[in-house]
Amino acid sequence: MVREVSPRRSFSLRLSAKALTSLAGEIGRFGLVGGIQLGVDWALFVVLSWAGIGVVPSNLIARAGGAGFGYWLNGKYTFASGSGLGRKQMIRFVVTWIVLSVLSSTIVWIVGDKAGLGWAWLVKPAGDAALALLSFFISKHWIYR
DSSP states (O other): OOOOOOHHHHHHHHHHHHHHHHHHHHHHHHHHHHHHHHHHHHHHHHHHHHTTOOHHHHHHHHHHHHHHHHHHHIIIIISOOTTOOOHHHHHHHHHHHHHHHHHHHHHHHHHHHHHOHHHHHHHHHHHHHHHHHHHHHHIIIIITO
């Protein structure tokens, strides 16, 4: 006996595959934009802190350096919607940026204080990469909605 797959069931499977493909594309674009941001952020952090600026101000300046770039690219390409970028998205982005920047600054401050500036330089990209995972879900489900 041959079992037939109902058209409804195969349609839902295609939707799931389409949703997965869309999610994979978003993750890829977010990763590309985030990788560029992380490089700019880290380079600015190293230069500023090497120049004698404290790790927390250096971190905040460095994060701000890539933030506008990332906001625009992620809004335009990663999570693009027909409504575009408006005041609501900007406010949500700024709130998220502040929270994640406080977390990032706390990490580099603790590491810099306990282990030294060199360790803070090494730990910052890993900490920010971990925060980027959280940022992806916040961006997808709140900022760019």
